[in-house]
Amino acid sequence: MGSEKNSPIKSLMPTGLLGRSLLILMTPMLLLQIVTVLIFFERHWDTVARQLSRGLAGDVAYVIDYLGEYPDEEHYRSLQHSARAHMQLDIAFEPDEILEEQTIEPPLGLVSEELFVALTERVQRPFYFNLDLDNRRLEIRVQFKEGVISIVAPRKRLYSSTTYIFFMWIAGSALILYGVAVIFMRNQVRPIRRLAKAADQFGRGVNVDDFKPEGAAEVRMAASSFLSMRDRIARHLSQRTALLAGVSHDLRTPLTRMKLELAMQQSSPGVDALKQDVIDMERMVDAYLAFARGEEGEKAEPTEIGKLLTDQVGEALRDGQQIDLHIEDSLEMDVRPQSLRRCISNIMSNAGRYANNLSVRAGRRGHDYEIVFDDDGPGIPADKREEVFKPFYRLEESRNQATGGVGLGMTIARDSARGHGGDVILEDAPGGGLRVRLVLPIGH
Template sequence: MRLLPRSLFGRTLLVLVAGLALTQIASQTLNFFDRGSGVYRLAAQQTALRIARAARVLSRVTPQERQAVVEEMNGGSSFSVALAGKPVGIAARFAEHDRYERELSTLIRYYLHADWNTSVVITSLGHDARPRNYEAIDLTPPEQWLARHFYFLHPGAYSTVAQVQLEDGSVAVFYARMPQEPLSRMESLLPRLLLSLVIFVTLGAVAVATITRSLKQLARAAEHVGVDIEGPPLAETGPSEVRAVIRAFNRMRGLLREQVLERTRMLGAISHDLRTPVTRLRLRAETIADPELREKFVRDLDEMRDMTAATLDFFKGVDGGSPQRAVDVGALVASVAEDWSETGADVTVAGAAWRPYAAHPQALRRCLDNLVENALRYGKRARIRILDGESALVIAVSDDGPGIAVTELERVFDPFYRVEPSRNRASGGTGLGLAIARNIARWHGGDIVLRNAIGGGLVAELVLPRARSVTAHRKAAITAVR
């Protein structure tokens, strides 16, 4: 199972959410402890003051009046006084509470302004040990844990029993439950945490989405450079850093285009300018007296002429040409097949395209023409199949020829490379056909894939992407076809 999200968006959000949750929990807990200890200090002072005052009053009145005063004091449910002849034995609960007990008895003595014997025990009063009207509370296990280890957060869980020896030697026993910060504050933390998470995640998502949108735009543009270097420059949007990248990227694309065009033009010019001297040479060759030599000269010069013509063709195919428009691929394929059939070739068509394809029609035609020409030249007959799908449109041309050795399958795409190197014009051309076809396919965001059919013969597939993400679909389409 993958726990870490794959996208930048997911990862950034995860970090933001985790960070926020942690800081919120930490700060709320700190806050809770802080307030809890403040509230406890106040409550302890008040309780000590109340006990000390009551003890002083009891000490001042006569023993006869004391009972009446005690009755008067015992109104509430969290404070109670009892009189005893000598200290009452009460067991403490936890050693963790010792320091609170010491603190409280020091405080009581401080407020008494006298050094009367004072002892404090923090305890859970059993039912039979509780004075009348006095209420103690029952604890859930988590509360028990909290009241034991963090007594100051939950002092109301236990009773404080303070015994003060009055001046006449009798003992006043005070039972008190301290007021405390309501524990429900801890529970209200969750909705608050959720609220801040929602706000934070929404804002974070907007911020991260802005950045990732620009990155995606950039990635798409990078894909398109390889496919159509002529496209419009990328809009410089998004945060300044991303804008800077896009600007640099646009500049790079511009330079690249300049270079490609420059070389294309140069090669085109060379090929073009070679035509005239070659034609002149051919004319002169006709005057050679020796017929054998003349024939050799003419053959070589014809080949040179063909090569320059093909080279020029090659650049025409990619550079300029017809604009892109919705092409009825079925009709295009049918017309290519018909042209070849008219020359007496054996060409069949099967399958259909579901909907038009946005392409440069003349270029696409050249591409198909080259594939069919190869099938006829090396395989005697051509079978064209159109396979249309969600992600790609595939036009497969298969033949009954010898196929191509696996080691040669990629090399035949190299310009001027021919498997059979003899320059016998009857058995082949200049070796540019597949290079041109692949160039055109890639120009459309697709590719040409060659493979040997199981029953013999070569299958050349023109794979054209149907969906947006060019590279992804080119790969998907190619693997799907294989």
């Protein structure tokens, strides 16, 4: 198809309805989440980190100032006590220690940077901090003349856990939503699949059992329209066959009467020709009746095509025909076996009648199963290839008088092939004769 160019984006897109509807559903949601996280949350996180760092740095500054002003043992003890009680800070003094001063070196996280800035602002002394003292605590160390003050605080004072919870919620809710969407969409797509399968089977002449229309209103409507269309077509077909069979049957009585009438006439060239015409007409009517009766009510059933073909060729070989059979691969398909047999035997009997040798090849071609019959006879001119499918049409009447067909074989063959959703196609055989291609769609 011209419009369906294979652009790289298109080839990445899912082709199924399920995939597409999920894409339609999820793309806006993912975009929304990404935008939320990027724009809103980054700012929020910045602010939170700054506020928390300032709070902690303020407390540390208070402790440092207090100790600078009251360096005696008693004040130190009471500060230690109230800092633990009210600010969650553990204070310890390490005499004669010397600090290695904190530097900021990338890559330091956002929190470290904020804390560094806040401490530099508030604490006018050399300091050092370790944010990963252990899982739950961090340490800030400040240099005094007499030694180092170590202040240990819970990590919670700097890190807001809601940040991670928020992320978990976003990812988790996306997953849950996706799961729910998959379950719901699956249920919506299933009835469409079932309808497609039923339509495909009907097209190939396989009986479709009644199925209950399910799913969304539109799908249900399509399904019930399909079912009633199927019934209408079936009724129409059987009515037409019955009508033609009725007409043919009714023609037999006047034909018999004419035959009797003619038998009593004296022989003359005119009467003899008339007799021959009546005999021909009788044969046509009988051939049609035989076909119409056989057509009625045969059900499709799983059939091994290769075996059916082998049987049919075997029969023709016993009748003395020269046939070269080559089955590339066989397949089990739902077909009406009698109808398909009639189709194949009509094509082969033509080859037997109009040619000497026949080669038959069968195998899978893409979505079809193809049986190709090549003979070495005179072939059929290109402009007559559609004509021979018409009922009672025969090429070169004079030649055929001797061979004795009525001209229904090709009509019946094509009727059967089309009843299976396929076709009979006439071409030139490489060896000069006629090539008949019998194409049967395999179906989904």
